[in-house]
Amino acid sequence: MPKRTPLYAAHIAAGARMVDFGGWEMPINYGSQMKEHDEVRQAAGMFDVSHMTVVDINGPQARHFLSYLLANDVAKLTEPGRAFYTCMLNQQGGVVDDLITYFLDEDFFRIVVNAATHDKDMAWIDSQARAFDVVANERPELAMIAVQGPKARESVLTLLPESDARAVAALRPFRAGQFGELFIARTGYTGEDGFEISMPAESAVAFWEQLIAAGVAPCGLGARDTLRLEAGMNLYGQDMDENVTPFEAGLAWTVALKDDRAFIGKEALLDQKARGVDNKLVGLVLQGRGVLRPGQRVVTDAGEGMITSGSFSPTLQQAIAFARVPQAAGGTCQVDIRGKLLDCNIVRPPFVRNGTVCEGIV
Amino acid sequence: MSNIPSHLQYTESHEWVGVEENGNARIGITDHAQEALGDLVFVELPVVGDEIGQGDPCAVVESVKAASDIYAPVSGQVVAVNEDLDGNPALINADPYGDGWLFELELIDSEELEGLKDAEAYEETLED
Numbered sequence: 001m002p003k004r005t006p007l008y009a010a011h012i013a014a015g016a017r018m019v020d021f022g023g024w025e026m027p028i029n030y031g032s033q034m035k036e037h038d039e040v041r042q043a044a045g046m047f048d049v050s051h052m053t054v055v056d057i058n059g060p061q062a063r064h065f066l067s068y069l070l071a072n073d074v075a076k077l078t079e080p081g082r083a084f085y086t087c088m089l090n091q092q093g094g095v096v097d098d099l100i101t102y103f104l105d106e107d108f109f110r111i112v113v114n115a116a117t118h119d120k121d122m123a124w125i126d127s128q129a130r131a132f133d134v135v136a137n138e139r140p141e142l143a144m145i146a147v148q149g150p151k152a153r154e155s156v157l158t159l160l161p162e163s164d165a166r167a168v169a170a171l172r173p174f175r176a177g178q179f180g181e182l183f184i185a186r187t188g189y190t191g192e193d194g195f196e197i198s199m200p201a202e203s204a205v206a207f208w209e210q211l212i213a214a215g216v217a218p219c220g221l222g223a224r225d226t227l228r229l230e231a232g233m234n235l236y237g238q239d240m241d242e243n244v245t246p247f248e249a250g251l252a253w254t255v256a257l258k259d260d261r262a263f264i265g266k267e268a269l270l271d272q273k274a275r276g277v278d279n280k281l282v283g284l285v286l287q288g289r290g291v292l293r294p295g296q297r298v299v300t301d302a303g304e305g306m307i308t309s310g311s312f313s314p315t316l317q318q319a320i321a322f323a324r325v326p327q328a329a330g331g332t333c334q335v336d337i338r339g340k341l342l343d344c345n346i347v348r349p350p351f352v353r354n355g356t357v358c359e360g361i362v
Numbered sequence: 363m364s365n366i367p368s369h370l371q372y373t374e375s376h377e378w379v380g381v382e383e384n385g386n387a388r389i390g391i392t393d394h395a396q397e398a399l400g401d402l403v404f405v406e407l408p409v410v411g412d413e414i415g416q417g418d419p420c421a422v423v424e425s426v427k428a429a430s431d432i433y434a435p436v437s438g439q440v441v442a443v444n445e446d447l448d449g450n451p452a453l454i455n456a457d458p459y460g461d462g463w464l465f466e467l468e469l470i471d472s473e474e475l476e477g478l479k480d481a482e483a484y485e486e487t488l489e490d
Binding site: 017028029032033034222226289290291293311312314319338 | 397400401403404406422424426427428429455
């Protein structure tokens, strides 16, 4: 029996086509994935992300624990409300999961990990937490709605009491705070401005309906995937997993290696760095017609690679992809689509940010 | 509920066949298929003159979500393809039985048509 979020009935009422995603029955679209994609790039759309796992790390050693658990350095989170994107690694430097970490108080951090990896993540976090004076408290009673797009923030602000609206309007990117029963973060997974908002499950339907009344379009996981791909954001399980290090997944920028902080996977990463990293994750833009898909073979001058994520980009009106290829690959390559080798340019993601195609992409 | 016109014939793999006045078979994908695939973004059609055997994969339709092979419901020679789909594959979503047709075959063996499903039988396959 798949799990359902508090918004399940609202999705059905809105005409959603539901699919299984990591054991959850979630909307893939409400009619047209392309329209939903464009809505987020041009106005405001919202996603039910209540399936994601919210975990509060409570206890006097919260910071100390996360300093060891995460590849990015929580020392960077200096003021309450600050957040960052990071990976947690295994001892071999492989990615156990990627997550957002919020610093709320010295004895209270919040992390949000993926739904599909819930069980192994919780087992990993609990086992690593034993050596520290912390408790990992899951918050399944929270629903989460991501409101994204150039008009997303103003749409949310109209629903808040005036005093909160002022404070929320002042939130900078990667900052968050608790406002009444709403935990509001200026983060997202689309390459557009917006908020990710957690709230008690019983408040989710009313808030969702208020957002619809404010002109925010419900969007499914289909649009979420093409938006994040255009935005150059990895999907766990597709673009990286436990057998891939952040260096091979375009995530070197999320690893804080420089000081003498010990964290899980650090030795392996230092070793790999010293030996040289064989592969890298790049962006591809198909030069002709067709669609790039995960699993397709990539032929470069430096050897072969493989597409990890690929689709048709509604913004570029061309197929785009992430591919893991040999370190020396550059310029152009070919992708094997049903036995035909088609030309692609190798680019550096993101492809699209804030509604605009990035420089050097086309 | 899916639209299944009663004047067409169907396959279990969600193609439809309509016999034109000149006796050629026009082929497309069903309303159910286009809905399941979602927004179509690319179509690879056979070439006029190709000889195609019943059951052969002879075209590909791709949505943002997935690529799907189209199998020839009957044998024949390709006499026309829908060139409008080239710049506008969304025609298949908008009008799967009309402007969104894929290609036309000159039939080799009209008895093959008798093995296809009528609207009622096709609808039953969707209920399973």
